[in-house]
Amino acid sequence: MMFVIEGHDGPGAAALRARHLDAHVAHLTALGDGFVIGGPFLDQNNASIGSLIVVELTDRAAAEAFAAADPFVLNKVFERIEIRRWDFGHLRQKGRG
Numbered sequence: 745m746m747f748v749i750e751g752h753d754g755p756g757a758a759a760l761r762a763r764h765l766d767a768h769v770a771h772l773t774a775l776g777d778g779f780v781i782g783g784p785f786l787d788q789n790n791a792s793i794g795s796l797i798v799v800e801l802t803d804r805a806a807a808e809a810f811a812a813a814d815p816f817v818l819n820k821v822f823e824r825i826e827i828r829r830w831d832f833g834h835l836r837q838k839g840r841g
Contacts, residue, residue: 747798748830749799749814753792757820763819778799
């Protein structure tokens, strides 16, 4: 099953995000093929304000446990998270851009 994890940055998250980014990325990549895609949400000034992460795991409990162990959650980069079941629908034919 695929799940979308939306992380919403809290106040002052920019410094925390920079400090914990390497650990966050290591957490994502440690999932191997279970990590599908991820990246930051940006505001009008291109500053990160949250993240979208798509993972493929056995069930919602596994997605919740994965999210809870994320360094961005543990170190309060994310003020709150939302987890939703997701089903892949469409992919555009051309590459990025």
